[in-house]
Amino acid sequence: MKTSEGTIDKMKRIPRDHKVRRxxxxxxxxxxxxxxxxxxxxGVEVPPVEPQIVETVGDGISQLPDSLRxxxxxNLPEVSQxxxxxxxxxxxxxxxxxxxxxxxxxxxxxxxxxxxINERFVRSPKMAELHPLQDESTVQxxxxxxxQLDLYLREISGMDKFSFQPGSGTQALFTQASIVRxxxxxxxxxxxxxxxxxxxxxxxxxxxxxxxKGFKIIYVPADENGYPDLEALKGLVSExxxxxxxxxxxxxxxxxxxIKEFTDxxxxxxxxxxxxxxxxxxxLGITRAxxxxxxxxxxxxxxxxxxxxxxxxxxxxxxxxxxxxxxxxPGPLVDxxxxxxxxxxxxxxxxxxxxxxxGVPPAVLRSYxxxxxxxxxxxxxxxxxxxxxxxxxxxxxxxxxxASAPYIQGRRLEQVRYSWQxxxxxxxxxxxxxxRRMVDFAHHYWTSHHPYVVPEPFTLEPTESYSMAELDEYVxxxxxxxxxxxxxxxxxxxxxxNSTGHRVLESVLDDPNQWCITWRAYLKKTAQG
Amino acid sequence: MSVQRYAHPYIPNSAxxxxxxxxxxxxxxxxxxxxxxxxxxxxxxxxxxxPKALTEYELERHVNQLMNKNQTTKENISFxxxxxxxxxVPAVCDEINSRAEFVTAYAGEPYEDKGRFQALFEYQxxxxxxxxxxxxxxxxxxxxxxxxxALRMAARITKxxxxxxxxxxxxxxxxxxxxxxxxxxxxxxxxxxxxxxxLDLNDLKAKLSVDTAAVYFENPTFLxxxxxxxxxxxxxxxxxxxxxxxxxxxxxxxxxEAPANYGADIVCGDLQPLGVHMHYGGGQSGFIATHDDPTYxxxxxxxxxxxxxxxxxxxxxxxxxxxxxxxxxxxxxxxESVGTQTALWGITAGVYLATMGxxxxxxxxxxxxxxxxxxxxxxxxxxxxxxxxAAPFFKEFVIDFxxxxxxxxxxxxxxxxxxxxxxxxxxxxxxxxxxxxxxxVTEIHTQEDIDTLVTxxxxxx
Numbered sequence: 001m002k003t004s005e006g007t008i009d010k011m012k013r014i015p016r017d018h019k020v021r022r023x024x025x026x027x028x029x030x031x032x033x034x035x036x037x038x039x040x041x042x043g044v045e046v047p048p049v050e051p052q053i054v055e056t057v058g059d060g061i062s063q064l065p066d067s068l069r070x071x072x073x074x075n076l077p078e079v080s081q082x083x084x085x086x087x088x089x090x091x092x093x094x095x096x097x098x099x100x101x102x103x104x105x106x107x108x109x110x111x112x113x114x115x116x117i118n119e120r121f122v123r124s125p126k127m128a129e130l131h132p133l134q135d136e137s138t139v140q141x142x143x144x145x146x147x148q149l150d151l152y153l154r155e156i157s158g159m160d161k162f163s164f165q166p167g168s169g170t171q172a173l174f175t176q177a178s179i180v181r182x183x184x185x186x187x188x189x190x191x192x193x194x195x196x197x198x199x200x201x202x203x204x205x206x207x208x209x210x211x212x213k214g215f216k217i218i219y220v221p222a223d224e225n226g227y228p229d230l231e232a233l234k235g236l237v238s239e240x241x242x243x244x245x246x247x248x249x250x251x252x253x254x255x256x257x258x259i260k261e262f263t264d265x266x267x268x269x270x271x272x273x274x275x276x277x278x279x280x281x282x283x284l285g286i287t288r289a290x291x292x293x294x295x296x297x298x299x300x301x302x303x304x305x306x307x308x309x310x311x312x313x314x315x316x317x318x319x320x321x322x323x324x325x326x327x328x329x330p331g332p333l334v335d336x337x338x339x340x341x342x343x344x345x346x347x348x349x350x351x352x353x354x355x356x357x358x359g360v361p362p363a364v365l366r367s368y369x370x371x372x373x374x375x376x377x378x379x380x381x382x383x384x385x386x387x388x389x390x391x392x393x394x395x396x397x398x399x400x401x402x403a404s405a406p407y408i409q410g411r412r413l414e415q416v417r418y419s420w421q422x423x424x425x426x427x428x429x430x431x432x433x434x435x436r437r438m439v440d441f442a443h444h445y446w447t448s449h450h451p452y453v454v455p456e457p458f459t460l461e462p463t464e465s466y467s468m469a470e471l472d473e474y475v476x477x478x479x480x481x482x483x484x485x486x487x488x489x490x491x492x493x494x495x496x497x498n499s500t501g502h503r504v505l506e507s508v509l510d511d512p513n514q515w516c517i518t519w520r521a522y523l524k525k526t527a528q529g
Numbered sequence: 530m531s532v533q534r535y536a537h538p539y540i541p542n543s544a545x546x547x548x549x550x551x552x553x554x555x556x557x558x559x560x561x562x563x564x565x566x567x568x569x570x571x572x573x574x575x576x577x578x579x580p581k582a583l584t585e586y587e588l589e590r591h592v593n594q595l596m597n598k599n600q601t602t603k604e605n606i607s608f609x610x611x612x613x614x615x616x617x618v619p620a621v622c623d624e625i626n627s628r629a630e631f632v633t634a635y636a637g638e639p640y641e642d643k644g645r646f647q648a649l650f651e652y653q654x655x656x657x658x659x660x661x662x663x664x665x666x667x668x669x670x671x672x673x674x675x676x677x678x679a680l681r682m683a684a685r686i687t688k689x690x691x692x693x694x695x696x697x698x699x700x701x702x703x704x705x706x707x708x709x710x711x712x713x714x715x716x717x718x719x720x721x722x723x724x725x726x727x728l729d730l731n732d733l734k735a736k737l738s739v740d741t742a743a744v745y746f747e748n749p750t751f752l753x754x755x756x757x758x759x760x761x762x763x764x765x766x767x768x769x770x771x772x773x774x775x776x777x778x779x780x781x782x783x784x785x786e787a788p789a790n791y792g793a794d795i796v797c798g799d800l801q802p803l804g805v806h807m808h809y810g811g812g813q814s815g816f817i818a819t820h821d822d823p824t825y826x827x828x829x830x831x832x833x834x835x836x837x838x839x840x841x842x843x844x845x846x847x848x849x850x851x852x853x854x855x856x857x858x859x860x861x862x863x864x865e866s867v868g869t870q871t872a873l874w875g876i877t878a879g880v881y882l883a884t885m886g887x888x889x890x891x892x893x894x895x896x897x898x899x900x901x902x903x904x905x906x907x908x909x910x911x912x913x914x915x916x917x918x919a920a921p922f923f924k925e926f927v928i929d930f931x932x933x934x935x936x937x938x939x940x941x942x943x944x945x946x947x948x949x950x951x952x953x954x955x956x957x958x959x960x961x962x963x964x965x966x967x968x969x970v971t972e973i974h975t976q977e978d979i980d981t982l983v984t985x986x987x988x989x990x
Contacts, residue, residue: 025641032836032845033651033883043884044619046893050976053903060898061784063921065757068748068786073887074658081621084884088625094644097633106636113539114633117585122808123627126596131609132810133953134602135945141598142809155577167670170868178708190712208856208866212681214712217861255566286564287571302869306539309635311645312667312872314811352704356612356671357810369592375582378537384560385542388551391563395555411563439640446636450858467541468551500643501839504846508837512823515850517833519654521663521821 019476023442024498026093033087034519037077043084075520094500096444098309102470104393105438105445107415107459108203108251110281110303118306118369122362132357136342142361143341145368146334149318152371156379157277157297158290159320163329164301165359169278172298172317173245174209176274178351179296179321179328180243181213183272186328186349193242193271199228200453201250201417202276215242222453226254226407230261237269245274248292249282251449251459253390253412263293272296272325280304281463282387282414285380289320296321305367316363330354382464386414389462389471396475397460400482402426406454415461419454429485429492431456436503437484437495441477537582602807606978607950610925610969611751612672612699612799613807616780617893617973621884622804626877639848646847649872650834652879656816659779659882659890660796661787663821666831668814668875672799673702675815676745676776677709679795681865682817682828683743683772690714693736695728695746697721697754698776700958714742726754726918726927728762737769743795747776748788752959752967753925754918755785763792779803779816779878781923783890784898795819804881805874814874827854830865893972897924900979901970907983908968913990917965924971928952931963933990941966943989949982 061069079087097103103111121127130139150162166172177196184193196215198206200222207217218236223229228246237244244266249255256262263273275289275297281304289297301307302315309315321329331350332343374382394416397403402423405416420431431447435458438445448457462471485492496502508514516522536544542551548560557563583591602615609615625631630644639646653665669675680692692710694703696718707716717736720729728746737744744766748756756762763773774795775788780802788796796818805812819825826833832849839846849855856863885893905916905926913934917927930937937954944951952966959965970979 034654042886042889043621044889046889046896047617047972049896049899053899053976056906057899057902059895060902061895063898063902064755064785067760067791068755068757070782070784070786073891074782076655076658076882076887076890078886079883081884084621084880085624088880091644091647092628092630095630095634096637096641097630099629099633109635111635115539117589121592124596125601125603126599128806128808129601129603130599130809131602131607131807131950132613133609133611134950138600141595145595152579155579168869170866171670204856204860205866205868207861208863211861212865257566257568260571285573285577287567288573291571308632310873311631311634311876313869314871314874315869352708353701354705354708356673356701356813360811361809362811369588371579372583372591373588376577376579378582379579381537381540381543385540387563388548388560389542391555392551411565435638436640444637444641464540468547496640499640501640501844501846502841503839504639504848505838506848509835509848509850515835517653517664517835517850518657520657522836
């Protein structure tokens with residue numbers, strides 16, 4: 001701004017009334033790390049070996065027989081430290097984490113604020129530098145937090161004991177299926193009870209993990225309102241029923257108020273009831289697994305309990321069970337004798353283990369800290385505001401031309417599965433097109449899990465972490481895209497326009513002659529001649 | 530003070546004015562209207578017994594007080610390994626894996642999360658050089674999961690049901706494998722030689738059959754010994770029509786031959802040694818590698834990130850290779866299951882390998898072997914204390930205290946009193962070995978650390 005006499009431009013107020021963000025994602029045209037290699041460079045030096053050690057044992061590697069000595073060095077890149085930092089920092093800028101965008105477009109995943117103080121805790125040596133086989137007396141703080149979080153989750157769910165071993169929701173589902181199998185085996189019905197009943201709105205891992213445990217998967221259809229069909233369930237249960245596994249609300253955000261009748265039907269047939277609580281965020285302090293008749297449930301600590309998602313893990317699926325099923329949990333479990341915390345390894349029917357050691361303790365620490373930051377009232381507030389935000393969003397989205405939310409109308413809990421079926425019929429623009437166009441306005445948008453029971457689906461879950469203004473911004477972007485679809489669909493279909501990259505030619509990724517899963521494969525498959 | 534104007538810092542719309550405004554907008558009179566579908570009998574009547582909220586400052590004090598009850602491996606000298614190992618973590622690894630872009634990202638598309646796809650593609654590519662194979666997956670939960678999946682892959686490819694697994698693997702890993710592969714596959718253990726700790730070839734020969742889907746062994750083994758018969762084991766497996774699966778500690782591969790070059794069809798292992806802190810066992814992260822053979826690639830349940838062209842020439846794009854394999858696409862008809870696993874540790878392992886380079890990996894491997902041999906030699910010089918196996922080892926080795934008349938438990942308790950975490954007690958899982966402990970020595974141990982241990986044990990026994 002000029003300051004010389006007579007030419008001073010006065011600062012003008014910038015209008016901020018544009019509805020969508022003027023955004024362009026960082027695009028660095030960054031090479032793959034191998035292309036940065038400069039022979040002779042290195043990123044770090046390794047700790048030197050003291051001369052007396054060398055004097056005592058020599059070069060160390062002569063111990064290896066010739067057949068096991070590496071013949072040529074691995075073809076890793078040689079890159080100095082600052083260049084490594086710049087490379088990874090640049091590609092990190094080509095990622096929109098939830099610290100950067102209104103991450104409500106990843107429905108079913110409960111993208112919420114991961115408090116920064118918790119990150120400081122887990123990166124402290126007091127957490128990061130613990131070995132899982134240290135003497136119990138040296139990890140009393142960690143054990144205390146684990147034990148206390150167990151108590152809190154019992155309050156939230158009504159279950160009697162939690163294990164934090166499963167490394168994700170998928171592994172928690174697998175653990176549930178493993179417990180179901182072991183339970184029926186322990187009663188001599190292992191072979192007979194081989195059917196696992198679930199729904200199409202459940203996470204794909206629900207069916208997939210039960211299949212790994214050898215169960216036949218049976219789906220309860222949804223009725224016209226989107227509820228699992230109780231009459232259909234009655235026809236499906238039998239002496240072959242091992243378990244019924246369901247989320248409530250399902251990914252539609254519809255709460256099944258007759259859930260207790262469902263669990264009663266399954267129990268009457270001798271099956272167990274497994275509750276997928278990946279969608280628990282709207283229910284904290286409101287309603288629990290126990291009263292609804294479930295024998296087991298799990299919470300994704302990386303969803304409801306604020307552990308960051310970290311590009312896809314590490315995570316934790318804390319699994320809780322009734323007292324009857326506690327001896328089946330993967331061990332060991334943390335207990336308290338009034339003076340000290342210790343590992344209980346005496347689990348008579350334990351399925352063994354599902355993840356190394358005790359799972360992912362940093363996730364336990366973060367969740368413990370999150371619960372303590374909120375207290376009982378705060379947890380309920382989380383649920384209420386998450387549901388309020390969702391219903392606000394739902395109300396606004398139904399006003400967008402071409403959008404709808406199939407099944408029962410009026411209210412939903414913490415998320416909604418929407419449909420662009422009308423938009424597609426009117427304009428030819430699909431949910432995939434909308435997905436790519438949302439990127440141009442700095443928003444992530446996910447379609448939905450397969451199969452697409454709802455046509456042209458998208459699932460949004462706003463959680464408690466986003467302000468009204470941010471919800472409005474997301475709605476504005478969807479509204480804008482809907483308008484574009486009706487006026488100039490090409491701009492949507494050819495998106496993205498402002499992102500880091502353009503449309504990927506996906507056929508290459510499905511062709512064994514062309515797919516390149518590593519850089520060395522790329523070099524081979526694209527060699528000249 | 531009639532209205533509480535408190536909005537929790539994590540919950541913007543808990544401000545009362547905003548709540549009212551939103552409720553009015555959607556035509557609800559209260560939050561209760563939203564919960565109308567939840568019947569009275571399912572409502573939680575009592576307040577949860579959870580302490581009241583702490584402010585950030587109170588929380589910091591409280592959690593730090595709890596964490597201060599922990600004693601770390603940095604405040605003591607630790608020789609614990611057994612599947613979770615102390616290694617030098619360059620600051621670069623911490624810097625990149627704490628970037629908010631990576632920490633808070635999840636399941637974005639290649640268009641707004643291109644960097645995540647590239648970082649994981651690079652991780653795959655870097656591990657591929659180490660294992661000398663062309664396909665590596667996005668990480669699994671841990672080594673045990675990687676081994677379990679590798680065995681299921683082998684069973685699907687061979688259409689056979691029996692798995693031969695060397696007995697010298699981590700007991701926890703064996704439990705995980707058994708649970709993951711039951712009920713349709715069976716696990717049969719192959720003995721190891723008492724002299725060397727290596728796989729017993731005769732026992733293997735006796736157990737190989739037309740039902741054998743895979744032979745699984747590790748190099749180095751859980752008990753530390755280097756498996757020198759890798760090629761022979763692979764040849765025996767192949768002759769029986771089985772697949773050879775090898776578990777490997779990747780930090781050994783700067784100096785040890787890659788299993789692909791002695792017959793491995795599938796290689797798996799743990800990424801934790803590559804730039805990931807131990808995190809009380811939370812740093813584990815598994816990888817699987819194979820040759821670029823569609824028969825193998827199509828059996829991975831994991832995501833495989835590939836590089837591909839985009840509509841614009843001269844631009845890299847990334848995406849899922851053969852996505853239709855996965856349970857995301859096909860639910861129970863997909864291969865096993867896939868979901869959140871340990872992606873951030875994979876990215877971190879990539880940073881580590883890029884930072885170390887070929888020379889760093891060779892140096893760190895050599896330094897580990899020198900230090901561990903020095904430690905074993907010094908310990909064996911103590912009367913009554915000896916190295917159990919007559920075989921080369923990489924970073925772990927079994928020390929036999931049977932002749933001292935003391936138990937490992939007592940020795941470890943005495944060491945702990947001196948600020949030393951002694952080796953992992955093997956007496957529970959391997960009673961046949963006697964009073965033995967598994968010691969782990971890596972590049973983080975100085976000569977002084979080792980000498981301190983030796984002096985302490987000398988005084989104890």
